[in-house]
Amino acid sequence: MLKAERHKFIMTKLVEEQKVVTTDLALVLDLSEDTIRRDLNELDNKKLLEKVYGGAVLVTEKATDIFNINISDEDEKKKIVTKALSLLHDDQVIIMSGGSTNLVFAKLIPADLKATIYTYSLPIAMQLSQHPNIDLIFIGGKMQKNAMVTIGMDVIQVVSKIKADICFIGASSINIKQGLTEIGYEISIVKKAMIEASDRVVSMFSSDKLDTKMPHVVCDLKQLDTIVTNLNPEDPSLEEYRKSGVFIL
Incomplete structure (x- = not known):
């Protein structure tokens, strides 16, 4: 490299x-x-x-407004998450992991959508707290300050009791053999619990995450129902992912 x-x-x-x-x-x-x-x-x-x-x-400047969170490449991430808005409908129970892509997604959820959303991400909870029709449930636990998400057994116990229609899970890395992987063990465990608690699993990420890997496995590709990227679904770099059976938006 x-x-x-x-x-x-x-x-x-x-x-x-x-x-x-x-x-x-x-x-x-x-x-x-x-x-x-x-x-x-x-x-x-x-x-x-x-x-x-x-x-x-x-290196980041401290935001004077707690709701003013800087997001890198926000316009590019909007292109990704806009594809996934069609997966939302009224009365869903949704779980959302942390990550900047999911935060952009939370910003774009239509104001008239009525749903219940669980999240362990403080920035996403802050964003959704402004939504007029979302029943928001923030999952408390030990705060991982750098990522502003909660981790630990308290989070896993709550997630394991949820019966979610769909979860939107961020991806640090993804490849054909290992599937989704994470750099942090504790986050990987929470994400595994999310997947087990959900009927449908959607992962949204930029194409630079493709064919990369981290030390801790989250799930096999077969456990993902849908992946959403900034690429055209017919892009050649997604061919092996299509063959695995995952739906690509």
């Missing part, structure tokens, strides 16, 4: 997770930790991230 590609991958992970860990990046990219440290130092020198012990965090 070229240096520019590595830097793009690292910055994409930072946007999604708000931090990266040197050892995890070395494992995923199959590179030495020294190479990853040099990449992080270079990106730090460019003020694109802040290097910390063991990894790096995203």
